[in-house]
Amino acid sequence: MADFRLYIEKDPSSFWSLKDEWTSFLNEIPGTNPFLTPHWVGISYEFFSSDRELFLVIVRDTSGRFLGVVPWALRKVNDHVEIEHAVPEDICLYLDFPIDQRFRSDVLKGSLELVEREHPGARLSLRFPYIREDSPSLWSLQKLLDERGIESEKIEAGRLYYMDLPDNYEDFLFSLKKRERTHLQKMEKRARRIADIREIELRSPEEVNRGLDVFMRLYRLQMEETGNSLSPGYEAFLREIFLVFSQQSWAALHILNADGWNVGAILALEFRGNTFVFTGAEDPQAREISPLTLLMNGLIKSSISRGVKRIEILQDGLPTGFFPLKQVR
Incomplete structure (x- = not known):
C-alpha cells in the first residue's frame, strides 16, 4: 500500500494556509513553474472559478510531510459531476499536478475516488486542462480514465516555445542563422x-x-485595433497576480521607451532559474521600430547576464521569427 494519505480542502483560504509548504515542495521536484504555485492557482480560482466547488486534494506522508496537491474544481448538474482543474483553461496554457513522482498514479486515482465518494451514484466526466504533452501526469490521467470508463474531453494545448540559453550573449547571437542574426542587428x-x-x-x-x-x-490599444476589449475582470486578475508575484521576486516587466513614450511591454515571470514570457503588448503606431522584438532581444540579454538557462514563451502573437525556438511537444 502506498505510504501516503489524502485530505480534502474545500475552503479557498487553504491556498494561503498551505502556501509555504506547497511552495517549498515545488522547490524539491523537477519541472515546476510559477503556474503551479498556490499563488497562481488560488488567485485564478478566486477570480474565475469560484462558482465551482473547490476540491483541493492534499497529499501527505504518514509523518504529515507535504507531497503534492491535486487542485480540482467540481460542477454538479443533476446527476452529473464535471471535474476540471481549479485554474480555467483559457487563463493559462501551463497547468499540471505537482505530485511526488513516486505516488503520481496512485494519487490521481485516489483523488477521483474521493470525488466518487462525495457524489455517490453521480456520472463523472473530466475536462483535461492544458497539460504539456511531455507531462507524466497526462499519461497517468489518461490511463486512469480509460481504466475507469470516465468520460473525458481533452482541451488541445496551444503552442509553447522555449529556447535554451548559452553563457554569454555573443554565443547566443552566433546560434542564430546568419540571415536572422543580420536582420535582427539591422533592425535594432x-x-x-x-x-x-x-x-x-x-x-x-x-x-x-x-x-x-x-x-x-x-494592451488596450492593441486589442482595440482588432475590435476587442480588455475585460475588467481579466485586468484585475493580471494586476493582482503580478503584484503578488513581484512580492515573491518572481515577476518582471520589460518596457521599451522611444523618445520618451512607452511603446512596448512584456510581462515575464522568473522561477527556479527559468524565465517565462507570459504576454506582451505594443503601440500599433510604433510598429516601425518593432517594440516587442527589441524587448525580446533585451530580455534575452538580461536573462543571460543573470545566469538564466531557459526562456519559455507561453502565448502566440509574441515575436518568435528571429530566435532559435523549439516547440514543446
Whole structure:
C-alpha cells in the first residue's frame, strides 16, 4: 500500500494556509513553474472559478510531510459531476499536478475516488486542462480514465516555445542563422537611428504596480485595433497576480521607451532559474521600430547576464521569427 494519505480542502483560504509548504515542495521536484504555485492557482480560482466547488486534494506522508496537491474544481448538474482543474483553461496554457513522482498514479486515482465518494451514484466526466504533452501526469490521467470508463474531453494545448540559453550573449547571437542574426542587428540599429530607445526593467512591487499601468494602456490599444476589449475582470486578475508575484521576486516587466513614450511591454515571470514570457503588448503606431522584438532581444540579454538557462514563451502573437525556438511537444 502506498505510504501516503489524502485530505480534502474545500475552503479557498487553504491556498494561503498551505502556501509555504506547497511552495517549498515545488522547490524539491523537477519541472515546476510559477503556474503551479498556490499563488497562481488560488488567485485564478478566486477570480474565475469560484462558482465551482473547490476540491483541493492534499497529499501527505504518514509523518504529515507535504507531497503534492491535486487542485480540482467540481460542477454538479443533476446527476452529473464535471471535474476540471481549479485554474480555467483559457487563463493559462501551463497547468499540471505537482505530485511526488513516486505516488503520481496512485494519487490521481485516489483523488477521483474521493470525488466518487462525495457524489455517490453521480456520472463523472473530466475536462483535461492544458497539460504539456511531455507531462507524466497526462499519461497517468489518461490511463486512469480509460481504466475507469470516465468520460473525458481533452482541451488541445496551444503552442509553447522555449529556447535554451548559452553563457554569454555573443554565443547566443552566433546560434542564430546568419540571415536572422543580420536582420535582427539591422533592425535594432535602424530603430536606434529613428528614436532614442531605452529598455526598462521593473521588479519591485512598487515598480511593477506602476508598470502595469503602462502595460494595460498598450494592451488596450492593441486589442482595440482588432475590435476587442480588455475585460475588467481579466485586468484585475493580471494586476493582482503580478503584484503578488513581484512580492515573491518572481515577476518582471520589460518596457521599451522611444523618445520618451512607452511603446512596448512584456510581462515575464522568473522561477527556479527559468524565465517565462507570459504576454506582451505594443503601440500599433510604433510598429516601425518593432517594440516587442527589441524587448525580446533585451530580455534575452538580461536573462543571460543573470545566469538564466531557459526562456519559455507561453502565448502566440509574441515575436518568435528571429530566435532559435523549439516547440514543446
